[in-house]
Amino acid sequence: MKSEIAQLLSKNISLNKEDIEKLIEIPPSPELGDYAFPCFTLAKELKKSPIHIAEDLSKRIKSSEFEKIEAKGPYVNFFVNKSNFVKTALKESGKKDFGKSKLKGKILIDYSHPNVAKHFGIHNLRSTLIGHAIYNTLEFSGYKVRSINHLGDWGTQFGKLLVAYKKFRGKLNINNIESLNELYIKFHTEAEKNPELEENARNEFKKLELGDKENLKLWKLFREISLKEFDKTYKILGIKFDEIKGESYFKDSVKTLVADLKQRHIAEESEGALVIKQPGERPPLILQKSDEASTYASRDLAAIVERMKSKPDKILYVVDNAQSLHFEQVFEAAERLGINRNKLEHVKFGRLRFEDSQMSTRTGNIILFESLLEKAEEEIKKIINEKNPSLKNKDKIAKQVALASIIYHDLQNNRLHDIIFDWKTALSFEGKSGPYILYTYARASSILSKVKKKTGKLSFPKSIAEKEFLLAKKINSFPEVVEKSARDYSPHTIAEYSYELAQCFNEFYHSCQVIGSEEESFRLSLIKSFQITLNTSLNLIGITPVDEM
Numbered sequence: 098m099k100s101e102i103a104q105l106l107s108k109n110i111s112l113n114k115e116d117i118e119k120l121i122e123i124p125p126s127p128e129l130g131d132y133a134f135p136c137f138t139l140a141k142e143l144k145k146s147p148i149h150i151a152e153d154l155s156k157r158i159k160s161s162e163f164e165k166i167e168a169k170g171p172y173v174n175f176f177v178n179k180s181n182f183v184k185t186a187l188k189e190s191g192k193k194d195f196g197k198s199k200l201k202g203k204i205l206i207d208y209s210h211p212n213v214a215k216h217f218g219i220h221n222l223r224s225t226l227i228g229h230a231i232y233n234t235l236e237f238s239g240y241k242v243r244s245i246n247h248l249g250d251w252g253t254q255f256g257k258l259l260v261a262y263k264k265f266r267g268k269l270n271i272n273n274i275e276s277l278n279e280l281y282i283k284f285h286t287e288a289e290k291n292p293e294l295e296e297n298a299r300n301e302f303k304k305l306e307l308g309d310k311e312n313l314k315l316w317k318l319f320r321e322i323s324l325k326e327f328d329k330t331y332k333i334l335g336i337k338f339d340e341i342k343g344e345s346y347f348k349d350s351v352k353t354l355v356a357d358l359k360q361r362h363i364a365e366e367s368e369g370a371l372v373i374k375q376p377g378e379r380p381p382l383i384l385q386k387s388d389e390a391s392t393y394a395s396r397d398l399a400a401i402v403e404r405m406k407s408k409p410d411k412i413l414y415v416v417d418n419a420q421s422l423h424f425e426q427v428f429e430a431a432e433r434l435g436i437n438r439n440k441l442e443h444v445k446f447g448r449l450r451f452e453d454s455q456m457s458t459r460t461g462n463i464i465l466f467e468s469l470l471e472k473a474e475e476e477i478k479k480i481i482n483e484k485n486p487s488l489k490n491k492d493k494i495a496k497q498v499a500l501a502s503i504i505y506h507d508l509q510n511n512r513l514h515d516i517i518f519d520w521k522t523a524l525s526f527e528g529k530s531g532p533y534i535l536y537t538y539a540r541a542s543s544i545l546s547k548v549k550k551k552t553g554k555l556s557f558p559k560s561i562a563e564k565e566f567l568l569a570k571k572i573n574s575f576p577e578v579v580e581k582s583a584r585d586y587s588p589h590t591i592a593e594y595s596y597e598l599a600q601c602f603n604e605f606y607h608s609c610q611v612i613g614s615e616e617e618s619f620r621l622s623l624i625k626s627f628q629i630t631l632n633t634s635l636n637l638i639g640i641t642p643v644d645e646m
Contacts, residue, residue, distance in 0.1 A: 098162075098182070099577055102132055102175055105158050110139060127563075130167075130174030131570065137171060147171030179561040183623075186573040190626040196575045196633060200239040200583065205404055206232050208415035209336075212249035213323040213343065214258050214277040217330045219464045219518075220417075223449050226507050228415035229336050230588035230638045231444065237637060238583040243339045243409075247400065250320050250343030252393055256302030257284045258319060259312055260294055263301075274326040277319055303390050306348065320345075330466055333500065334639065347399040351391045354399045355384055363433050373430045382426040394427055401431050401441065413586065415444045418513075444586050447515035449507065473499035476524050477532070484526075485646065494643050498532050501640045505531030508638050509592040529596050534635070535643055537599035541628045542644040544611055548621060558616045564601075564608040568623060571601040572630050579637070588638050595634045602627050 103118040110117070117134070124133045136147040136154070143150055151168035158166050164176045189195055208228020211221045228244070236242045261280035262271070265287065269276050288294040305312040320343070331337070355371060358364035364373050369387030384395040404412055414424060424443040432438040451464060477495045481488055488494065506523035510516050526532045561569075575594070582590040602624075611620045632642055 098132060098177065098573060101160075101162060102134065105160055106134060106154070106173075109154060109157050111142065112138070124172075124174065129169060129172070131177045132175040133169075133172045134175075135172055179566050180557060182573070183561055183566060183569040184557060186569040187622055187626050190572050190575070190630055195630070196237070196579050198238045198576065198580055198583075202410040203241045203243075203408070204235055204411045204413060205243050205245060205407070205409045206235070206413040206415065207245045207247050208232070208413075209331075209338075210247045210249060210416075211323075211327055212254065214254070214274075214281065214319045215323075216274055216278055217327055217466050219449050219466060219469065222466050222503075223417065223446055223507060223512075223516075224415050225334065225336065226504055226639060227444070227446055227512050227588055229334070230508055230591070231413070231415065231586050233637045233639070234579060234583045234588070234591065238579060240583075243407075244337075245404075246338040246341045248324075248341065248343035249393070250323075251345040251348060251391075251396065253298060253302050253390070254281070255305060255316055255319070256298035256300070257281065257288075257294075259301040259305070259315060260284060260297045261287075262315060271318065272322065274323060277322060299386075299388060299390065303388055306390055316345075333470070335641070336639070342400075344393060344396040344400075347396045347403070348391065350399045350403065351395045354402060355391075355395065358384065358430075358434075363430070373426075373433070375426055375429055379422070379425065379429075382430055394423065394430075397423075397427050398430055398434075401427070401436065402434065405436055405440075409440065411440055411442060413442050413444050415446070418445045418447055421445060444512070446512040449516045449518060451518050469503060470496075470499055472520075473502050473524065476520070477502070480524070480526065480532075481646070488645060490645075494646060497641060497643050498535055498646065501531035501535050501635075503531075504639050505534065505592060505595075508588045509596070511589050512587065531640060534595055534599045534631070535640075536646050537602055538628065538631055538635075538642040539644055539646040540606065541602060541624050541631075544606075544624055545621065545628065546644075547612060548617075555618050555622055557619055562609055564605040565620070565623060568601045568605045568627060571598050572626055575630050575634065578634075582637075591634055591637050595631060595638070598627065598631055598634065602631075 099118050099121045100114075102121055103114045106112075106117050107114045112120075120135060120138065122133045122135065124130050134154075136150040139145075139150050140147050145153075148168070148171050151171050151173050154173050155166050155168040158173070160166070162178055162181060164178050166176070167174055206228060208231075209221065209225040211217050232242055232244050258277065258280055261284035265283045266280065269279065271277065271280075284294065284298070301312060305316055355364065358373070359371070364371050364384055366372075367381060370383055371385035372381035372383050374381045382394050383392050384398070385391060401412065416424070421443065424441075428438050428441045428443075431441060474495050477499045478491065481491055481495055481498075502523045506518065507516065509529060522528060523530060524532060526536055575598075578590055578594040582588065605623070609616075609620060611617060611624065614620065635642055
């Protein structure tokens with residue numbers, strides 16, 4: 098409906114349709130209309146007060162879609178024809194492409210990127226969930242999207258692991274991620290006593306880069322063990338990547354890149370290292386260490402050079418705020434290579450932590466995703482056994498609800514904010530949570546399952562009840578929500594909408610009798626429309642609804 102209002106207004110004011118649509122608001126009270134257009138923006142151009150502009154516009158705009166259009170202070174308020182509005186909402190939401198736009202462009206999105214030989218922890222989870230939700234939304238919106246998992250499978254940390262393996266493995270059977278993590282922790286424990294181990298690690302990584310057969314064999318073992326572990330996690334999350342390439346893939350192209358940067362005098366030596374100086378007080382970007390070992394910055398830059406060969410309109414990097422300086426440096430270097438910096442974007446996000454808990458792989462004090470999920474499952478099972486002990490497939494449903502509780506708890510927040518994980522909020526069946534939304538979806542499924550087949554032609558009531566209209570209105574706003582989420586790379590926009598949609602349904606459910614009422618046919622259609630829309634909305638953020646709970 099915002100689009101239709103914007104179209105009407107564009108015929109009467111100088112702003113274009115897209116800019117008008119961004120200004121349209123939903124009033125805080127039904128007495129002020131269903132939609133409102135503020136006239137402040139036009140005051141300077143027209144040299145009139147916003148109040149006079151609103152009065153003038155309200156008299157000039159005519160449309161049968163609205164019961165009335167009136168000025169209220171500096172706003173033009175639009176009161177829709179409820180019957181026509183609801184009919185249109187049901188018709189549109191029933192289409193296969195409901196919510197989809199026809200945006201065009203090619204976008205590469207780099208997310209998840211866990212480090213090989215380390216656990217998939219909570220610190221990896223945010224990038225994975227946010228990145229996957231953005232990927233889904235962009236693809237749904239019409240973009241040609243390619244997901245990339247740029248694994249951390251190269252670098253000095255492997256020198257540390259190689260030192261630990263050769264010195265401390267003892268009888269440790271190196272066949273799972275736990276054994277690799279033990280070695281990594283052991284290295285840092287011993288390095289505190291013997292700092293020379295750090296130098297040994299740099300030497301071992303240097304040997305790896307030079308192709309030492311023993312080190313390469315061990316590196317491949319570490320990588321294979323890690324990938325198997327990561328695959329288990331991605332399978333649980335229902336995530337597949339279009340491309341999985343680790344930093345190691347670019348180890349050879351880094352050499353060519355470094356030579357090119359030196360030849361073009363973009364890179365220069367500084368204290369034995371090779372660097373690219375940065376503007377202002379920003380520290381230089383280190384491409385090569387004094388021992389000629391590569392850095393992850395040089396490998397990121399090499400990756401950008403290769404990715405630009407596919408001519409994307411945008412490359413997104415879903416990485417936490419702590420890496421802001423790194424990407425500023427790398428993007429600056431890319432620009433000096435002739436790459437359009439506007440095509441590179443760091444999609445930042447805040448940290449996730451538990452109260453009074455610091456996470457560090459070096460010390461072993463790390464919260465694992467699988468441990469988080471197991472605890473959530475246990476708690477959800479307790480609630481199910483209490484509320485619905487006869488539920489079939491309890492274990493499967495508990496796992497789905499537990500996963501939804503974790504995903505929603507993360508994505509309901511603006512990605513830029515730091516999050517403190519709260520079990521009570523995440524697992525609640527009554528508050529703003531995954532379980533609450535899934536329970537609402539299951540409630541709708543239960544109603545529809547009781548009516549196997551609607552009889553007769555869909556008939557609309559003579560008048561639309563307030564809660565019916567509000568539900569239809571919320572359903573109808575879905576395309577706008579998706580577009581905003583795609584434009585801002587903001588999964589929380591869709592997560593917030595899912596909750597509000599569930600709230601509207603529950604208010605409708607408590608206010609309007611469905612089965613056996615005179616409006617049964619119409620209300621069942623409204624419920625079906627709600628269910629389809631909520632399902633699509635949840636799928637976009639990586640949550641699969643359940644029909645029973």
